[in-house]
Amino acid sequence: MDDFRSLWTLEPGLDFLNHGSFGACPRAVLExxxxxxxxxxxxPLQFLARDLEGLLDEARAALGEFVGGDADDLAFVPNATTGVNTVLRSLDLRAGDEIVTTDHAYNSCRNALRWQEERGVKSVYARVPWPLSGPWQVVESVLAAITPRTRLVMIDHVTSPTGLVFPVTEIVRRLPNVDVLVDGAHAPGMLPLDLRSIGAAYYTGNCHKWLCTPKGSAFLHVRRDRQAAMKPIVYGHGLNSPRTDRGPFRLQFDWGGTDDPTPFLCIPVALKYLASLMPWPSIMARNHAMAVAGRRLLLEALRIPEPAPEFMLGSLASVPLPDYSGERPVHTGVWWHPFQKQLLQKHRIEAPVMIFPEFPRQLIRISAQIYNSLDQYGRLAEVLRHGA
Ligand SMILES: Cc1ncc(COP(=O)(O)O)c(C=O)c1O
Structure with missing residues (x-):
């Protein structure tokens, strides 16, 4: 089997099973x-004031082709959290309106809802069971939460705690009169994407996770009929630009103030570099197969049935752990669970342990990227089998 590990700068001797949280960028892309x-x-003047626009256009074109979207409908944002906040703050909602999301939604995106909550908008959390037996349970749960006051559904494409691929295309299709914001933080590079056929009003995705770009590169795709209302969180030069060769959506999002644009410019580099190691469909298939195989090892060690069907996984997989028996662990942006700490400090394994769906239930999540190998999940399984 090819050893791709040396192509990343990951710490030697560490079983890094958490590509999901922040991604990891290969050496060649960092160079x-x-x-x-x-x-x-x-x-600096030549680069930022004269060359950058064309370079961003090239990066957007490459990304558009990869995610099945028109480059004109894509804006660069530093991360999915910003993508979600951008949409939520642009919406003209009224007190009493409702936004539906699920209890698998990511913490920063739940917090982003507060901006609307402070204006009297109600966040409604559809409960999606975990364990679950099929995607229809997600659809049923979301549809059951819709009321005549629902103005937006915010739904994950791949959930963070549970690593499930949610049926977002089906949800968009079943809600012709409600706009959908897809939090696709994990999807680009993990799943084959065709934003046009998903058809969501808004879709945000990270490149710094599964596309392996440097950190701070993500996109927001806004359907053409919703672009006029979309405003970046930071108002910069683009807001009063007299230019007519580009639309306001492009002008406003492309110049938010001086910043380092290189994470975006590395998108075409990362797309090409990873493809030179293995075609993208093979990367996705291999990572999925590894996550499934890794999960089987953990399930066997814990002697528990699968918490979700394999076809609902991408390259993340979570398995429930026995209920937590200590004091409630603190969530400080990410979980820093005592068991996670022990895995790292005693066994040199990096894998997130999360309280989910609520205290004292908990789970552990694995990620599979091409630098991982099955023996790494085997070592984690052994720890779970014998107790840390
Ligand atoms: C489902 C989901 N949404 C949003 C995010 C936030 O991504 P970022 O920190 O890049 O904004 C994450 C990060 O792990 C995530 O898993």
Whole structure:
């Protein structure tokens, strides 16, 4: 089997089974980023004021082709949290309106709902069972939460705690009169994507997770009929630009103030580099197969049935752990669970342990990227079998 691990700068001797949280960028892409930064610092005016627009256009075109969207409908944002906040703050909602999401939604995105909650909008959490037996349970649960006051559904494409692929296309199709914001933080590079056929009003996705770009590169795809209302969180030069060669959506999102644009410019680099190791469909298939095989090892060690069918997984997989027996662990942006700490400190395994769906129930999640190998999940399974 190819050993891709040396192509990443990951700490030697560590079983890094948490690509999901923040991704990990290969050495070659980091080097390309360094070159871009050096070019920027050699002639900042040339780079930022003259070359950048064309470079962003190229990056957007490559990304659009990869995710099945028109480059004109894509805006770069630094991360999915910003993508979600951008949409929520742009919506003209009224007190009493409702936004439906699920109890598998990511913490920062739940917090993003507060901006509307502070204006009297109600967040409604559809309960999606965990364990579950099929995607219809997600659809049923979301549809049951819809009322005549529902103005938006915010739904994950791949859930963070449970690593499930939610049936977002079906949800969009079943809600012709309600706009859907898909939080696709994990989807680009994990799942084959065709934003056009998903048809959501809004879709945000990270490139720094499964596309392996440097951190701070994500996109927001806004359907053409919703772009006029969309405003970036930061108002910059683009807001009063007299230019007519580009629309306001493009102008406003492309210039939010001086910043390092190299994470976005590395998108075409990462797409090409990863494809040179293995075609993208094979990367996705291999990562999925590894997550499934890794999960089987953990399930066997814990002697429990699968909590979700294999076809609902991408390259993340979670398994329930016995209920938590200590004091409630604290969530400080990410969980820093005592068992997670023990895995790292005693066994050199990095894998997130989360309280889910609620205290004292908990789970552990594995990720599979091409630098991982099955023996790494085997070592985690052994720890689970014998107790840490
Ligand atoms: C489902 C989901 N949404 C949003 C995010 C936030 O991504 P970011 O930290 O890049 O904004 C994550 C991060 O793990 C996630 O899993």
């Amino acid at each position: 390309a980023q360094s070159e871009l930064r050096a070019r920027m610092e050699r002639q």
